[in-house]
Amino acid sequence: MxxxxxxxxxxxxxxxxxxxxxxxxxxxxxxxxxxxxxxxxxxxxxxxxxxxxxxxxxxxxxxxxxxxxxxxxxxxxxxxxxxxxxxxxxxxxxxxxxxxxxxxxxxxxxxxxxxxxxxxxxxxxxxxxxxxxxxxxxxxxxxxxxxxxxxxxxxxxxxxxxxxxxxxxxxxxxxxxxxxxxxxxxxxxxxxxxxxxxxxxxxxxxxxxxxxxxxxxxxxxxxxxxxxxxxxxxxxxxxxxxxxxxxxxxxxxxxxxxxxxxxxxxVGLFRIDYDAKSCIECGLCVKVCDMNIPVWEMGKSHGGQVSTTECMGCGRCVTECPTKSLSFYDIRNRLTHSCHQDRDHLRAANDWRRASVRWRAVGYLLVMGATLAGAWYYATQVGTLSELPSRMGALCGLPITVW
Ligand code: SF4
Ligand code: SF4
Ligand code: SF4
Structure with missing residues (x-):
């Protein structure tokens, strides 16, 4: 422990x-x-x-x-x-x-x-x-x-x-x-x-x-x-x-x-940042966490960071925190320093009433459709996908086999 x-x-x-x-x-x-x-x-x-x-x-x-x-x-x-x-x-x-x-x-x-x-x-x-x-x-x-x-x-x-x-x-x-x-x-x-x-x-x-x-x-x-x-x-x-x-x-x-x-x-870039100054210690972040992570107390005792193997990143703690004391941190924060993934950001960025959100949904549907079409093409037209691993294995020198 x-x-x-x-x-x-x-x-x-x-x-x-x-x-x-x-x-x-x-x-x-x-x-x-x-x-x-x-x-x-x-x-x-x-x-x-x-x-x-x-x-x-x-x-x-x-x-x-x-x-x-x-x-x-x-x-x-x-x-x-x-x-x-x-x-x-x-x-x-x-x-x-x-x-x-x-x-x-x-x-x-x-x-x-x-x-x-x-x-x-x-x-x-x-x-x-x-x-x-x-x-x-x-x-x-x-x-x-x-x-x-x-x-x-x-x-x-x-x-x-x-x-x-x-x-x-x-x-x-x-x-x-x-x-x-x-x-x-x-x-x-x-x-x-x-x-x-x-x-x-x-x-x-x-x-x-x-x-x-x-x-x-x-x-x-x-x-x-x-x-x-x-x-x-x-x-x-x-x-x-x-x-x-x-x-x-x-x-x-x-x-x-x-x-x-x-x-x-x-060891990666993901963590949850915690702001002890604004936290009112209401405990809501703990109640909504299915993984039983003591979110705010861990943030407090870990110098403002919740970094644990347990967090599955569901975002419930961040999006429910009433004082916006929690925020996600990942590669996007590294690339854009103004990026602050707190409650308001995550809720607004995913509000269905925003056109950008609807366009992203269209993009997701297109990607899924293309994935389905690609799988259908391989299964019905190419039919030789099972040979791909051994071909890649030969190229990479790996012990790749197929059934
Ligand atoms: S929900 Fe927010 S304010 Fe409440 S204890 Fe957790 S971090 Fe603090
Ligand atoms: S993101 Fe989800 S799993 Fe991670 S601490 Fe918050 S509520 Fe728990
Ligand atoms: S991979 Fe993650 S979500 Fe899936 S069963 Fe394991 S812990 Fe749960």
């Missing part, structure tokens, strides 16, 4: 946030970064959606029933994300979070679902012989996008993947939102210490990275299978535990990829 964490006094969270008790889905304009109280049937529906996503993965991994149709395979999770995502996006009041949800759901729908399902192909992949198409390979060491993600995390922080482009956060943000209430999220000193658990999974991940660089044999394939189960099973089991451990249990305590990206958070 680091020295700062020892001195941190956790803020007690009231069990029942103030506000009217809704009888239906939480209406638009009533949702805040700290979720309101939802009726039991909404929570039951959300929990059933988690069970369904888990069943889809189990069916494709073990049971092979019904020939793994869309309603019961690994893509089932992404279909659920799209359906619940539409509800969450419509209901979200914070413009920065709404934009994040839009991109999160859009990225999962196009990159994780549509392309791998309709136009499956493997990526340039250094090392281990893959057996299934791997796109997108944001979490797979040795793949092209993995290295691209590492570079982006260095410049912009872990939010480029954990906040904006991971199905894990997507399903927990849109399906698990009713469980974001304070009494569903374990907070305090012990849960904060438990974050170190994930370094066990990180050790397994290092082992997997070693295995992919070795020739395929029973040891390496066995270890990779074991690693896959150690990642996959807790990923889905924590869905079912959401009512008791909050909607970010996997990211907080177990995810080896989050640990990797978190390390880059520490």
């Amino acid at each position: 680091d020295a700062a964490a020892k001195t941190i006094r956790m803020i007690p969270i009231s069990a029942k946030p103030a506000g009217p008790r809704p009888h239906r889905f939480m209406p638009v304009n009533q949702q805040r970064s700290l979720a309101g109280r939802y009726p039991l049937w909404v929570k039951a529906l959300s929990w059933c959606a988690f069970v369904w996503a888990f069943a889809g993965w189990l069916n494709e991994t073990w049971f092979y029933r019904f020939d793994s149709p869309l309603w019961l395979n690994r893509y089932t999770e992404y279909a659920i994300i799209l359906v619940f995502g539409l509800w969450r996006i419509r209901a979200e009041k914070n413009p920065y979070t709404r934009k994040r949800l839009l991109l999160l759901v859009g990225n999962v729908t196009v990159l994780w679902w549509t392309i791998p399902w309709l136009f499956p192909f493997i990526e340039p992949y250094a090392g281990y012989l893959g057996t299934i198409p791997v796109f997108p390979s944001l979490h797979t060491p040795g793949t092209l996008t993995f290295f691209l993600v590492l570079g982006a995390v260095f410049l912009f922080g872990r939010r480029v993947i954990c906040g904006w482009n991971c199905p894990c956060v997507a399903i927990r943000e849109v399906v698990g939102f009713p469980f974001r209430q304070a009494d569903h999220v374990p907070r305090g000193e012990w849960p904060w210490r438990l974050r170190h658990l994930k370094w066990i999974w990180f050790g397994l991940y290092l082992g997997a990275m070693w295995a992919i660089t070795r020739p395929a044999n029973t040891t390496t394939t066995g270890f990779l299978g074991f690693f896959g189960m150690m990642v996959g099973l807790p990923y889905f089991i924590t869905f079912l535990l959401t009512p008791w451990i909050g909607n970010r249990g996997y990211c907080r305590f177990l995810c080896p990829y989050g640990a990797t990206f978190g390390l880059l958070n520490r």
